Amino acid sequence: MQKQTSGSVSQVQSLGPIPSLPNYQTDGFFDELVDKNNVARPDAEELVSLFNRFPPQELSRRQHAIEQALFRMGITFTVYSDNSGTEKIMPFDVVPRIVSAILWKHIDAGLRQRIRALNRFLCDVYNERAIIQEGIIPAELVDTAPAYLKECQGLKPFNDVWCHITGTDLVRDNTGTVYVLEDNLRCPSGVSYVLQNRHVMKRNFPQVFGASRVRPVTDYSSRLFQLLRDVAPPHVSDPTIVVLTPGVFNSAYYEHSFLAQRMGVQLVEGRDLVVEGDYVYMKTTRGLQRVDVIYRRVDDTFLDPKTFRKDSVLGVKGLMDVYRAGNVCLANAPGTGIADDKVIYAFVPDMIKYYLDEEPILPNVPTYVCQKEEDREYVLSHMDELVIKAAGESGGYGILIGPHAKPKEREEFAQKIKEDPRNWIAQPTLELSRAPTVIDDHLEGRHVDLRPYILCSRPDDVWVLPGGLTRVALRKGSLVVNSSQGGGSKDTWVVAEQGQAIASVHGDDTDPVDRKPEPDDR
Amino acid sequence: MLSRVAESIYWMSRQAERAENLARFIEVTLHMTLDQPEYLVDPWKPLVQVTGDNEWFKAKYGTATCQNVVQFLAFDREYHSSMLTCLRASRENARSVREALSTEAFEELNDFYHFVRDSSPAQLTDPTAEFFEQVRDHALMWTGVLDNTMPHNTAWHFLNVGRLLERADKTSRILDVKYFNLLPRVEDVGTAVDDLQWSTLLLAISGFEAYRREHQLMDIEKIVAFFLFHRTFPRSIYSCVAGVDRSLREIESESDSELPGQARQRIAALRHRLENTNVKEVIAGGMHQFVDRLQIELNAVGDSLGQDYFYATQSA
Numbered sequence: 001m002q003k004q005t006s007g008s009v010s011q012v013q014s015l016g017p018i019p020s021l022p023n024y025q026t027d028g029f030f031d032e033l034v035d036k037n038n039v040a041r042p043d044a045e046e047l048v049s050l051f052n053r054f055p056p057q058e059l060s061r062r063q064h065a066i067e068q069a070l071f072r073m074g075i076t077f078t079v080y081s082d083n084s085g086t087e088k089i090m091p092f093d094v095v096p097r098i099v100s101a102i103l104w105k106h107i108d109a110g111l112r113q114r115i116r117a118l119n120r121f122l123c124d125v126y127n128e129r130a131i132i133q134e135g136i137i138p139a140e141l142v143d144t145a146p147a148y149l150k151e152c153q154g155l156k157p158f159n160d161v162w163c164h165i166t167g168t169d170l171v172r173d174n175t176g177t178v179y180v181l182e183d184n185l186r187c188p189s190g191v192s193y194v195l196q197n198r199h200v201m202k203r204n205f206p207q208v209f210g211a212s213r214v215r216p217v218t219d220y221s222s223r224l225f226q227l228l229r230d231v232a233p234p235h236v237s238d239p240t241i242v243v244l245t246p247g248v249f250n251s252a253y254y255e256h257s258f259l260a261q262r263m264g265v266q267l268v269e270g271r272d273l274v275v276e277g278d279y280v281y282m283k284t285t286r287g288l289q290r291v292d293v294i295y296r297r298v299d300d301t302f303l304d305p306k307t308f309r310k311d312s313v314l315g316v317k318g319l320m321d322v323y324r325a326g327n328v329c330l331a332n333a334p335g336t337g338i339a340d341d342k343v344i345y346a347f348v349p350d351m352i353k354y355y356l357d358e359e360p361i362l363p364n365v366p367t368y369v370c371q372k373e374e375d376r377e378y379v380l381s382h383m384d385e386l387v388i389k390a391a392g393e394s395g396g397y398g399i400l401i402g403p404h405a406k407p408k409e410r411e412e413f414a415q416k417i418k419e420d421p422r423n424w425i426a427q428p429t430l431e432l433s434r435a436p437t438v439i440d441d442h443l444e445g446r447h448v449d450l451r452p453y454i455l456c457s458r459p460d461d462v463w464v465l466p467g468g469l470t471r472v473a474l475r476k477g478s479l480v481v482n483s484s485q486g487g488g489s490k491d492t493w494v495v496a497e498q499g500q501a502i503a504s505v506h507g508d509d510t511d512p513v514d515r516k517p518e519p520d521d522r
Numbered sequence: 523m524l525s526r527v528a529e530s531i532y533w534m535s536r537q538a539e540r541a542e543n544l545a546r547f548i549e550v551t552l553h554m555t556l557d558q559p560e561y562l563v564d565p566w567k568p569l570v571q572v573t574g575d576n577e578w579f580k581a582k583y584g585t586a587t588c589q590n591v592v593q594f595l596a597f598d599r600e601y602h603s604s605m606l607t608c609l610r611a612s613r614e615n616a617r618s619v620r621e622a623l624s625t626e627a628f629e630e631l632n633d634f635y636h637f638v639r640d641s642s643p644a645q646l647t648d649p650t651a652e653f654f655e656q657v658r659d660h661a662l663m664w665t666g667v668l669d670n671t672m673p674h675n676t677a678w679h680f681l682n683v684g685r686l687l688e689r690a691d692k693t694s695r696i697l698d699v700k701y702f703n704l705l706p707r708v709e710d711v712g713t714a715v716d717d718l719q720w721s722t723l724l725l726a727i728s729g730f731e732a733y734r735r736e737h738q739l740m741d742i743e744k745i746v747a748f749f750l751f752h753r754t755f756p757r758s759i760y761s762c763v764a765g766v767d768r769s770l771r772e773i774e775s776e777s778d779s780e781l782p783g784q785a786r787q788r789i790a791a792l793r794h795r796l797e798n799t800n801v802k803e804v805i806a807g808g809m810h811q812f813v814d815r816l817q818i819e820l821n822a823v824g825d826s827l828g829q830d831y832f833y834a835t836q837s838a
Contacts, residue, residue: 072632073625
């Protein structure tokens with residue numbers, strides 16, 4: 001009874017002035033936390049009002065405390081240019097990005113639709129190729145894509161799912177519209193940062209965390225494990241699952257080991273595995289043990305030196321034979337890269353219409369495909385307005401941001417486009433949305449994107465992690481958020497709808513309700 | 523468990539144990555130089571001899587002094603077995619098998635490494651016993667975290683084997699070199715050598731108090747017996763060997779093999795020999811020879827582990 005009274009009282013009290021961030025400038029950009037008058041968006045009120053109550057330096061202090069915690073947890077990479085073994089954490093910003101329930105509902109539906117279409121496309125393009133026969137995608141574009149693996153033609157993964165784990169990059173423009181920037185269907189990384197960022201944020205902002213009704217992300221690893229179990233070869237009842245890593249020198253190694261640890265499965269390298277007969281085994285202190293599902297974080301062409309690159313030492317000789325025989329599941333399937341080729345990306349809205357007979361929920365960024373003569377001419381005459389991207393590159397490489405580029409750079413790119421039009425696309429420069437970010441001891445707006453993670457075990461079973469990696473371009477004015485280009489990350493708070501479960505503020509995986517009182521409490 | 527993981531865990535624990543022992547050597551020596559302003563013997567040279575890398579040291583540093591021995595043993599990045607090198611290697615091994623450890627264990631080792639690394643500039647100019655005591659505390663914390671956050675399953679037994687093999691080796695080295703330097707001739711007992719130096723020896727293995735409680739008086743045979751044969755003191759050689767034997771037995775009972783592995787056979791033989799040797803025989807036969815043979819046998823056990831478990835080539 002008491003609860004009800006105090007609840008209604010606090011509701012009355014909260015009808016004070018709506019908080020705004022003092023001295024913060026949106027500079028005319030769309031901001032994720034405040035509107036153009038600097039006033040907190042509805043779901044960000046608690047957070048902004050907390051910031052307003054902070055004494056000076058408090059935000060920097062918490063920023064520092066979190067950096068220390070991440071360092072202690074060993075979530076670091078070695079700075080190779082410095083042989084004294086200096087280590088750094090991925091830059092992290094303490095101000096979370098908040099996504100409203102209604103916006104998330106839209107994103108969630110859009111991503112689920114997109115993954116369904118992409119998986120249909122993958123089945124099709126390696127088998128019947130109906131979408132090509134129908135003239136929707138030119139055969140030439142598919143067959144010349146570096147990520148199209150002829151070795152995978154005719155393959156039929158279990159449940160018709162090729163891409164089990166996806167990390168799709170989303171951006172918002174000046175109107176707040178959400179666009180899909182690219183689909184990462186090979187070995188998308190970053191989800192470990194989502195979980196660890198959340199872990200340290202919960203310790204540092206427990207009050208506002210609970211009040212903001214943030215949806216939990218900690219069950220990702222259980223969901224991933226369940227997915228990997230579900231996709232095991234049908235004849236296996238209790239599958240042995242492993243995570244395959246290129247090894248400790250890979251930049252995402254921390255994530256590989258983190259996911260294996262969280263799922264309680266072995267983390268293996270290629271040299272730990274061996275193919276004998278029709279099966280793949282891992283070498284243990286008790287001899288060989290059969291492996292049924294491999295969550296592989298090794299690139300396609302390094303997976304099996306017998307089928308792909310002969311010089312690969314990261315893979316397992318004969319693995320593809322076992323895969324073809326249906327005796328092991330690879331997640332993601334080799335060959336998925338064709339669907340995130342930057343040229344093929346331009347056709348995803350067409351795929352959604354063709355395979356699902358639906359209108360795309362999330363739009364693509366308008367894309368010019370330089371292979372098409374008409375598009376190419378437009379691109380070459382509007383280079384100062386466009387972002388030019390190499391189809392076969394990732395990680396922020398092979399990019400020209402036209403408005404910021406020098407004439408000489410534009411010329412060089414024009415030359416490259418003319419020489420190999422297949423390899424180039426162009427998109428209008430979006431004014432990416434921004435979010436308040438701690439710079440020294442105050443907040444400044446920085447451009448952000450968002451990478452949600454999607455799990456798909458069957459065409460009708462797609463789940464989107466409520467949250468994702470918000471990447472932030474820490475350099476003033478920069479639009480490049482990749483960590484290899486000096487980007488950092490933020491925690492992403494997806495607000496729960498009425499009745500939806502929210503995160504526990506007490507601990508990571510423990511449900512406080514289940515805790516028994518200590519003997520002294522009785 | 524994966525063979526690669528077993529091997530990395532074994533080395534991870536062995537390297538951290540090695541770092542701890544180096545800190546112990548330096549700590550007690552620093553203490554001794556404070557208590558005894560004019561040395562009866564040079565306290566630093568024996569620390570170099572302990573390593574068996576005397577020549578390497580001479581070529582790089584020349585005559586042993588407090589500062590260059592501390593630099594060599596604790597912080598030399600070029601020396602393959604300095605405290606810092608060992609900790610870095612241990613941590614790299616831990617990183618490569620992080621998923622097989624508890625989070626606390628990784629974080630503790632990570633802290634340990636950074637503590638030593640960040641302290642090196644200050645310690646190179648002015649080494650303090652207090653710092654090395656803190657290193658020892660970190661090491662105790664690390665072993666405590668391992669023992670209390672990980673199930674004592676195969677992985678734990680491999681790390682226990684690494685830790686105890688290394689500890690037995692280091693206990694034997696400290697006895698060996700210190701013994702000859704403190705007491706060149708057995709006839710000197712009770713003359714030039716006083717309690718302080720024997721105490722130092724025992725302090726290096728944290729055994730001073732345990733020894734006093736049992737024997738009160740300093741006595742060479744009893745001290746040697748304490749080092750070699752004590753049944754329950756955790757840093758005595760017998761105790762380490764028996765622990766390795768137990769862990770290897772556990773590892774074997776987990777595996778499907780019918781015959782005992784070579785490592786298991788070797789450690790059992792060594793244990794048996796220790797059980798049937800007394801301290802008078804050791805001293806009469808030459809302690810250095812005894813210790814030498816012991817170290818060869820310990821190395822052989824380590825080599826056999828590779829054959830038995832780390833390079834799995836068995837067929838399914």
